[in-house]
Amino acid sequence: MSAGPAKKTRSVSSRDQVLSAIRGALGREGADGQNRPDLMARLDNPVPNRVPDRGRLDGPARIDLFQAEAERVSADVARVAGLDAVPGAIAAYLGENGLPTALKVTPDAAIGDVPWAQQAALSVEFGATDGSDPVGVTGAYLGVAETGTVVLLSGETRPNSLNYLPDTHVVVIRADQIIGAYEEVWAQLRHDGGGLPRIVNWITGPSRSADIEQTLMLGAHGPRNLFIVIVGADDGKGIVMADDGTIVTADEGTRVGDAHG
Amino acid sequence: MEATTRQFTGNARQALKNDNLRAALDKLSHGFPYKRLEAAARLPEFEALRDQSRDIKAHVLENLDFYLQQFESKVIEQGGQVHWAKDAAEARDIILAICQEAGAETVTKSKSMIGEEIAINGHLEANGVRPVETDLGEYIIQLRKEPPSHLIAPAIHLSMDQVADTFKDKHREFAADRPLDQPRELLEEARTMLRREFLAADVGLTGANLLIAETGSIALVTNEGNADLTLTLPNTHIAIASIEKAVPTLEDATTILRVLARSATGQELSVYTTFVSGPKRPDDMDGPENFHVVLLDNGRTQMLGSEFHDMLRCIRCGACLNSCPVYGAIGGHAYGWVYSGPMGSVLMPGILGLEQTGDLPNASTLCGTCESVCPMRIPLPAMLRRWREQQHARRLTSTKSRMMLKLWAMLARRPGLYRAVMGLGVGFMRALAGGRGSLKSLPFAGGWTAVRDLPAPEGKTFTALWKERRK
Amino acid sequence: MIQQAPHVGLFATCLVDLMRPTVGFAAAKLLEDAGCRVDVPMDQTCCGQPAYNSGDTGEARAIAKHVIAAFEGFDYVVAPSGSCAGTLRVHYPQLLKDDAAWAARAEALAQKTHELFSFLTDVLNWMGGEARYDATATYHDSCSGLRELGIKQQPRTLLAGVEGLELKESREAEACCGFGGLFCVKYPDISERIVDVKTADLEATGADTLLGGDLGCLMNIAGRLKRQGSAVKVRHAAEVLAGMTGEVPPLGEGKNDGAED
Ligand code: SF4
Numbered sequence: 001m002s003a004g005p006a007k008k009t010r011s012v013s014s015r016d017q018v019l020s021a022i023r024g025a026l027g028r029e030g031a032d033g034q035n036r037p038d039l040m041a042r043l044d045n046p047v048p049n050r051v052p053d054r055g056r057l058d059g060p061a062r063i064d065l066f067q068a069e070a071e072r073v074s075a076d077v078a079r080v081a082g083l084d085a086v087p088g089a090i091a092a093y094l095g096e097n098g099l100p101t102a103l104k105v106t107p108d109a110a111i112g113d114v115p116w117a118q119q120a121a122l123s124v125e126f127g128a129t130d131g132s133d134p135v136g137v138t139g140a141y142l143g144v145a146e147t148g149t150v151v152l153l154s155g156e157t158r159p160n161s162l163n164y165l166p167d168t169h170v171v172v173i174r175a176d177q178i179i180g181a182y183e184e185v186w187a188q189l190r191h192d193g194g195g196l197p198r199i200v201n202w203i204t205g206p207s208r209s210a211d212i213e214q215t216l217m218l219g220a221h222g223p224r225n226l227f228i229v230i231v232g233a234d235d236g237k238g239i240v241m242a243d244d245g246t247i248v249t250a251d252e253g254t255r256v257g258d259a260h261g
Numbered sequence: 262m263e264a265t266t267r268q269f270t271g272n273a274r275q276a277l278k279n280d281n282l283r284a285a286l287d288k289l290s291h292g293f294p295y296k297r298l299e300a301a302a303r304l305p306e307f308e309a310l311r312d313q314s315r316d317i318k319a320h321v322l323e324n325l326d327f328y329l330q331q332f333e334s335k336v337i338e339q340g341g342q343v344h345w346a347k348d349a350a351e352a353r354d355i356i357l358a359i360c361q362e363a364g365a366e367t368v369t370k371s372k373s374m375i376g377e378e379i380a381i382n383g384h385l386e387a388n389g390v391r392p393v394e395t396d397l398g399e400y401i402i403q404l405r406k407e408p409p410s411h412l413i414a415p416a417i418h419l420s421m422d423q424v425a426d427t428f429k430d431k432h433r434e435f436a437a438d439r440p441l442d443q444p445r446e447l448l449e450e451a452r453t454m455l456r457r458e459f460l461a462a463d464v465g466l467t468g469a470n471l472l473i474a475e476t477g478s479i480a481l482v483t484n485e486g487n488a489d490l491t492l493t494l495p496n497t498h499i500a501i502a503s504i505e506k507a508v509p510t511l512e513d514a515t516t517i518l519r520v521l522a523r524s525a526t527g528q529e530l531s532v533y534t535t536f537v538s539g540p541k542r543p544d545d546m547d548g549p550e551n552f553h554v555v556l557l558d559n560g561r562t563q564m565l566g567s568e569f570h571d572m573l574r575c576i577r578c579g580a581c582l583n584s585c586p587v588y589g590a591i592g593g594h595a596y597g598w599v600y601s602g603p604m605g606s607v608l609m610p611g612i613l614g615l616e617q618t619g620d621l622p623n624a625s626t627l628c629g630t631c632e633s634v635c636p637m638r639i640p641l642p643a644m645l646r647r648w649r650e651q652q653h654a655r656r657l658t659s660t661k662s663r664m665m666l667k668l669w670a671m672l673a674r675r676p677g678l679y680r681a682v683m684g685l686g687v688g689f690m691r692a693l694a695g696g697r698g699s700l701k702s703l704p705f706a707g708g709w710t711a712v713r714d715l716p717a718p719e720g721k722t723f724t725a726l727w728k729e730r731r732k
Numbered sequence: 733m734i735q736q737a738p739h740v741g742l743f744a745t746c747l748v749d750l751m752r753p754t755v756g757f758a759a760a761k762l763l764e765d766a767g768c769r770v771d772v773p774m775d776q777t778c779c780g781q782p783a784y785n786s787g788d789t790g791e792a793r794a795i796a797k798h799v800i801a802a803f804e805g806f807d808y809v810v811a812p813s814g815s816c817a818g819t820l821r822v823h824y825p826q827l828l829k830d831d832a833a834w835a836a837r838a839e840a841l842a843q844k845t846h847e848l849f850s851f852l853t854d855v856l857n858w859m860g861g862e863a864r865y866d867a868t869a870t871y872h873d874s875c876s877g878l879r880e881l882g883i884k885q886q887p888r889t890l891l892a893g894v895e896g897l898e899l900k901e902s903r904e905a906e907a908c909c910g911f912g913g914l915f916c917v918k919y920p921d922i923s924e925r926i927v928d929v930k931t932a933d934l935e936a937t938g939a940d941t942l943l944g945g946d947l948g949c950l951m952n953i954a955g956r957l958k959r960q961g962s963a964v965k966v967r968h969a970a971e972v973l974a975g976m977t978g979e980v981p982p983l984g985e986g987k988n989d990g991a992e993d
Contacts, residue, residue, distance in 0.1 A: 046513075
């Protein structure tokens with residue numbers, strides 16, 4: 001901050017005053033607060049605390065839990081067999097809910113192979129949003145089954161605003177990206193290396209507010225609709241997508257997996 | 262904001278007469294506490310997670326200097342700036358200077374109790390910068406120039422009609438006869454108004470729920486998504502946090518997040534939980550070029566190591582307000598400053614001074630509900646008692662009450678005299694009641710009989726009767 | 733460890749002593765029925781809560797020592813109140829922990845102090861004698877008993893054995909009644925609002941009687957019910973369990989009720 005050297009000096013000394021007040025209060029006057037190998041070790045090797053059992057499930061059950069939890073918080077979920085069925089699923093969803101069909105899609109490798117052109121009903125543009133796009137489509141980094149949470153990262157192909165400005169937010173996630181617990185997000189990010197991106201979003205359902213007479217309403221500032229398309233999940237449970245884009249329930253018998261043989 | 266903590270009794274009396282408030286508080290006490298219970302029941306590990314959350318924060322407080330410096334160095338490493346503020350005035354100046362440097366006309370704000378604590382809005386306004394609250398509840402009370410009345414539901418004291426009147430008064434560009442009698446219509450109007458602000462703002466000012474030392478990240482939770490728009494769209498993001506918000510690792514943050522929303526609203530997790538690390542990266546498609554964190558002391562280091570040390574574990578979830586019978590009767594404004602409920606009654610004497618806040622530690626039945634729901638297991642009733650002890654020790658209580666107490670305590674240690682005096686008193690009350698079972702009024706018992714009858718004593722004391730019958 | 737009948741010092745509590753001796757006799761009868769030898773030390777006055785909760789720790793300590801000296805000779809100390817028992821059990825050790833001469837004595841007293849109903853069930857394993865009380869009652873869980881001592885099921889277990897008594901749970905059984913010792917006279921209007929929640933809640937159960945285990949709360953609720961003109965009767969549960977409801981009218985009721993002041 002260039003508020004002049006005077007200000008800067010004062011700020012530095014406030015820093016020292018606060019830190020020394022802390023040390024004084026803790027009875028460690030004069031101690032070097034930073035030479036603490038024990039505490040450094042805690043930061044260098046982060047260990048999960050208690051991880052709830054809830055998300056510790058095998059593949060299909062984990063995906064079911066993810067879906068159930070996401071639906072509990074008013075997200076809409078569809079499952080499709082492959083990336084090629086994604087445009088159909090989105091078109092069907094938008095159609096059924098009477099929503100505009102102009103998509104703004106992240107130019108993200110994660111959903112780069114989606115054959116958008118297949119769906120004439122959709123108009124598709126790639127890039128960031130200026131706020132005028134009704135539907136944003138982004139690829140998830142991971143999904144967390146324990147609360148039906150999608151994890152999205154900012155980055156060079158992933159504008160953060162696209163997750164928040166459009167009225168409808170579509171998140172595309174592969175079934176094998178769905179993990180059990182939040183801790184696995186950190187493990188995966190550390191495994192990927194390079195530190196955290198500027199933004200790690202955990203999104204659990206569409207935007208909401210209960211600030212007026214404690215009445216819960218969706219779509220406060222962020223998206224009114226959160227539509228999660230799970231790709232490759234096909235264990236015969238929940239709502240699934242037929243090739244023609246219609247959404248059917250599993251017990252009606254028509255499933256994408258069947259259609260694909 | 263001007264504290265009216267000294268007028269607590271009058272504030273409370275006003276609040277008790279307010280029917281809108283009463284309806285809101287009834288709804289509150291039948292809502293969040295039950296949802297919290299349901300959420301807890303759904304997570305078998307909930308109690309264990311509360312223990313761990315408490316332990317994490319206790320560990321941080323013991324090593325607060327270390328974790329703050331680690332946090333600071335990570336923020337700087339990522340291109341952000343960290344500012345330290347000893348008190349509210351310094352924090353205000355720092356924020357204003359950043360805004361001025363950014364040439365800011367408009368600052369969007371996502372709800373921050375620290376922002377309230379340092380009264381940043383007034384300061385910005387006075388210096389030509391327009392702050393716009395973006396949390397729906399905060400936006401409403403900003404229009405009405407009111408303080409928040411709840412940690413997480415700042416406009417909970419208002420009815421829909423009051424909000425509609427406010428919007429009609431302040432949003433002049435819409436047709437005067439537009440329908441505004443549904444919450445949805447009000448929400449849509451606010452959304453429209455605020456969308457422009459989000460897109461036009463020069464600076465975004467947020468709080469921070471957690472400061473993560475491992476990565477130099479701040480964690481923010483909202484349900485509306487307003488914090489994310491605030492910290493994504495403008496070119497400068499300022500996060501303001503009090504120093505006790507530090508946690509060691511992402512895992513530690515995660516554990517605390519698991520209890521935060523469940524305790525607050527009964528949600529499993531808030532809709533948007535966002536971890537922010539530094540400014541926009543060179544290749545990022547959006548985000549602010551400048552990222553500042555302002556770390557505020559404002560009395561925290563005085564609580565540290567004191568008998569109020571444990572209060573610094575508070576994560577501002579509001580569970581103690583939601584289930585407090587006193588809060589449920591009078592709401593947040595009666596407490597007279599930024600905070601309210603049990604946590605406010607412990608915190609505010611520390612920030613404002615006990616002389617200013619004499620009623621707060623006393624206006625509690627010590628029922629213990631707050632401690633039983635506090636995710637961080639803060640012994641709130643014990644700390645209210647600590648403040649009472651300080652009041653007594655510093656002679657801040659009334660002479661009359663001190664004398665009454667002395668007299669009574671003297672009797673209580675002299676059983677013979679005690680029995681003689683009490684026996685007389687009880688006999689007198691019995692005589693006064695005659696054949697009736699209760700008294701409508703009684704000299705020196707006006708506080709009791711103002712609102713309830715006094716069940717009359719049977720006539721003789723138990724000890725006297727026991728002596729007669731059993732010896 | 734104790735071969736003969738356990739020797740119990742009955743701590744009647746100041747409110748029972750002054751206002752409702754029948755509760756003291758009922759407690760003594762229950763303890764004797766359960767096989768105890770009961771004594772009432774004449775040195776007893778009050779547990780000291782008014783001083784303790786007013787921040788006068790000096791007087792609170794002095795009174796605590798007085799109570800400890802009066803009661804430490806017994807096998808057990810029992811009080812028909814969760815609040816007063818809680819003071820002895822939980823707060824005396826805290827008050828005297830830095831007093832070398834008294835810390836151990838306070839701790840020893842705390843260990844053997846019990847609230848009446850929890851003592852009967854948890855310690856003596858006594859599940860009730862014969863009693864009859866024709867009423868539909870709801871139970872108020874007093875704050876200290878519930879949250880400091882974990883008393884919830886014990887009185888209900890005992891009351892389940894009372895003939896003619898039906899127990900209905902109220903939604904707000906665990907809510908504070910607004911008594912809070914001196915709170916209710918210092919902040920009568922706040923206390924009034926709190927107790928009104930309680931009375932509305934118990935009226936909603938349709939019960940004709942409110943039972944509880946702490947006379948302070950019961951006097952507050954009964955006093956408010958009377959002021960509201962309610963017909964709901966209020967009694968300490970010990971009176972019911974000991975079959976002594978014939979000896980005293982419900983709290984706040986008298987033979988000449990209805991007469992003008
Ligand atoms: S004191 Fe506890 S319950 Fe109250 S706001 Fe703080 S963390 Fe939540």
